[in-house]
Amino acid sequence: MASGRVADEDVHQVDVLVVGGGPVGLLTAYQLALFADPAKPRRIRIIEQYAKSSQDNYGRAITLFPRSAELLDQLGLAEALAQQCFACRETASYNAKGEPVEGRGWDFMRSMGEGKTKWDFALVLRQKYQEEIFRKALEQKGVQVETSVKLIDVAVDPGVKTPDFKVTATLKHLETGITEHVQSRFLIGADGGRSSVRKLLEIPFDGSMTEDNWVRIDGLVKANLPKPRAYVSLESPTHGNVLWAALDRGATRIGFAFTSDRQKEYPEFNEEAAVKEAQAAVKPFELEFERVDWHTIYAVGQRVARQFSYEDCVFLVGDACHTHSSGAAQGLNTGIHDAVNLAWKLSLVLGHAADPSLLSTYEFERRPNVEKLINYDKDIARLMTMQLPIGWKGDPNADPNEVLGGVLAEAASFSSGLGISYSAKDANNTLNCYRSDSLALDKVQPGQRVPDIILQKPGTFENTRLHAETPNRGLFYVLLLTGSAYGAINGIRRHLDETDFGMPARVEWLTVLLGKWPSTYEILGGPPIGKYFCDVDGSGHTQFSSSAEKQGLIAVLRPDGWLGCLLPLEPLSINVIKSYFENCTIGVS
Numbered sequence: 001m002a003s004g005r006v007a008d009e010d011v012h013q014v015d016v017l018v019v020g021g022g023p024v025g026l027l028t029a030y031q032l033a034l035f036a037d038p039a040k041p042r043r044i045r046i047i048e049q050y051a052k053s054s055q056d057n058y059g060r061a062i063t064l065f066p067r068s069a070e071l072l073d074q075l076g077l078a079e080a081l082a083q084q085c086f087a088c089r090e091t092a093s094y095n096a097k098g099e100p101v102e103g104r105g106w107d108f109m110r111s112m113g114e115g116k117t118k119w120d121f122a123l124v125l126r127q128k129y130q131e132e133i134f135r136k137a138l139e140q141k142g143v144q145v146e147t148s149v150k151l152i153d154v155a156v157d158p159g160v161k162t163p164d165f166k167v168t169a170t171l172k173h174l175e176t177g178i179t180e181h182v183q184s185r186f187l188i189g190a191d192g193g194r195s196s197v198r199k200l201l202e203i204p205f206d207g208s209m210t211e212d213n214w215v216r217i218d219g220l221v222k223a224n225l226p227k228p229r230a231y232v233s234l235e236s237p238t239h240g241n242v243l244w245a246a247l248d249r250g251a252t253r254i255g256f257a258f259t260s261d262r263q264k265e266y267p268e269f270n271e272e273a274a275v276k277e278a279q280a281a282v283k284p285f286e287l288e289f290e291r292v293d294w295h296t297i298y299a300v301g302q303r304v305a306r307q308f309s310y311e312d313c314v315f316l317v318g319d320a321c322h323t324h325s326s327g328a329a330q331g332l333n334t335g336i337h338d339a340v341n342l343a344w345k346l347s348l349v350l351g352h353a354a355d356p357s358l359l360s361t362y363e364f365e366r367r368p369n370v371e372k373l374i375n376y377d378k379d380i381a382r383l384m385t386m387q388l389p390i391g392w393k394g395d396p397n398a399d400p401n402e403v404l405g406g407v408l409a410e411a412a413s414f415s416s417g418l419g420i421s422y423s424a425k426d427a428n429n430t431l432n433c434y435r436s437d438s439l440a441l442d443k444v445q446p447g448q449r450v451p452d453i454i455l456q457k458p459g460t461f462e463n464t465r466l467h468a469e470t471p472n473r474g475l476f477y478v479l480l481l482t483g484s485a486y487g488a489i490n491g492i493r494r495h496l497d498e499t500d501f502g503m504p505a506r507v508e509w510l511t512v513l514l515g516k517w518p519s520t521y522e523i524l525g526g527p528p529i530g531k532y533f534c535d536v537d538g539s540g541h542t543q544f545s546s547s548a549e550k551q552g553l554i555a556v557l558r559p560d561g562w563l564g565c566l567l568p569l570e571p572l573s574i575n576v577i578k579s580y581f582e583n584c585t586i587g588v589s
Contacts, residue, residue, distance in 0.1 A: 013535065063124050067416060095401070108411075162349075162359075190317050214298060218295070220293075241404055340472070365423075371449060469510065478530075480510065486524055495571035565577075
């Protein structure tokens with residue numbers, strides 16, 4: 001263990017220690033507090049080695065895509081973000097002459113999520129303000145970020161069984177010099193690309209950095225750009241594919257490639273240099289900064305941790321686990337997906353409602369998506385610096401700007417997050433139950449995002465959405481879509497009453513009636529199973545399956561808003577659901 005002055009109490013114990021007070025660490029800690037049984041509050045600590053004042057700069061991440069906004073909405077956080085954000089639905093691209101060009105740059109954002117989600121736009125809000133919202137939500141759960149506290153050592157006892165106190169962390173309070181030892185059941189490394197957690201555990205960080213440097217500068221600007229309040233791509237012959245992004249509070253971000261030749265002009269790259277280069281990058285348009293909020297220069301590269309966890313008790317999330325360029329604006333979005341995927345699983349294990357083996361599905365599910373992003377990012381980063389992708393098999397004289405537009409369009413579903421899925425055919429992962437012979441799986445399949453269908457509430461017939469009625473509280477939902485097979489509900493109810501289903505506190509049931517009904521008794525002859533809603537025109541049913549309007553179906557919804565399994569609307573499906581939870585080791589004390 002690291003040496004130093006030790007606090008009076010030799011060892012403190014907590015359930016979870018989160019290292020890193022950025023958005024991903026805050027979001028992970030918030031979920032763990034949110035999902036806890038109020039009668040059994042969890043001991044959660046979150047530490048950040050830097051002082052809050054140094055973290056509160058304006059830069060870093062800015063953009064949340066539709067699926068990220070959905071995930072945050074189901075956690076009760078998105079509305080606060082929307083109150084402060086710049087809601088970006090407009091894009092534009094201009095060539096080197098300043099002429100508009102179609103189908104390039106960020107063009108895919110124009111129809112991103114249209115008709116699929118109410119969050120069909122890019123939610124642009126600088127990280128400083130996102131962190132303030134997450135921090136406040138966490139404080140309301142009784143957890144405060146401890147700043148100026150650094151992790152200096154971590155030890156894991158392999159002889160201790162998960163989820164007992166297996167991890168011992170050594171922390172140093174930088175303002176007082178006091179060192180303390182903390183035992184925890186789990187430790188979360190959310191401490192960025194230079195992660196202390198990853199380094200102390202000697203987890204390799206595979207990948208490489210390129211020689212390319214990029215610059216980002218935020219501020220209040222004046223310019224003669226035709227569409228300044230949009231996501232804009234400027235095809236500069238000297239600074240690559242330049243990003244112009246409208247920000248919150250009337251500000252603007254400009255990002256561009258900074259070649260080694262141009263770097264030689266500046267013995268020191270300061271604010272004055274950043275402004276001068278930004279003005280050169282946006283030519284032929286004119287640019288004036290009224291105020292500079294922040295600027296940075298950084299190297300571009302792609303790296304992935306060789307393992308996302310250690311001894312089933314330490315987990316890496318966000319940049320601690322994977323880093324890439326900001327070219328596709330995916331960094332924070334990927335971290336949010338990590339945090340949301342991990343937190344509910346960790347919560348069930350902490351609550352003794354799931355076996356620790358469930359935690360292995362975190363890497364099974366997240367790694368393929370991270371690696372897919374890394375592969376996209378390698379191409380995007382080169383194209384934004386006017387280089388064709390490595391291994392390019394097309395025209396060697398192709399315009400990188402045109403190729404970039406094609407790559408971004410191809411990745412649109414993945415970039416929006418709405419197309420991110422977890423394989424239903426992975427033998428190592430039983431969370432997504434694939435039964436190809438059970439019914440028509442022609443619209444959505446297990447492991448994919450749950451459609452946010454429009455429903456009507458009983459009595460008032462007010463419109464609501466499925467995601468709003470299935471918030472993420474660490475619970476599973478079982479959704480019964482009746483279709484025209486209304487009579488099946490009573491048979492399912494009887495079978496449910498006769499089945500020792502287990503874990504009733506971890507599952508909520510919802511019945512969705514096809515049509516518009518003043519009471520379930522008018523069509524079911526009795527009460528619904530759980531709360532009920534109406535799907536007036538059947539459009540919600542058909543978003544799940546083309547056969548659902550006639551036959552109905554049962555859907556198991558995971559806590560994180562992905563589909564666990566789809567089953568026929570019949571009593572025997574209750575046995576399958578019970579087996580699903582048993583196979584996932586959920587409900588096991």
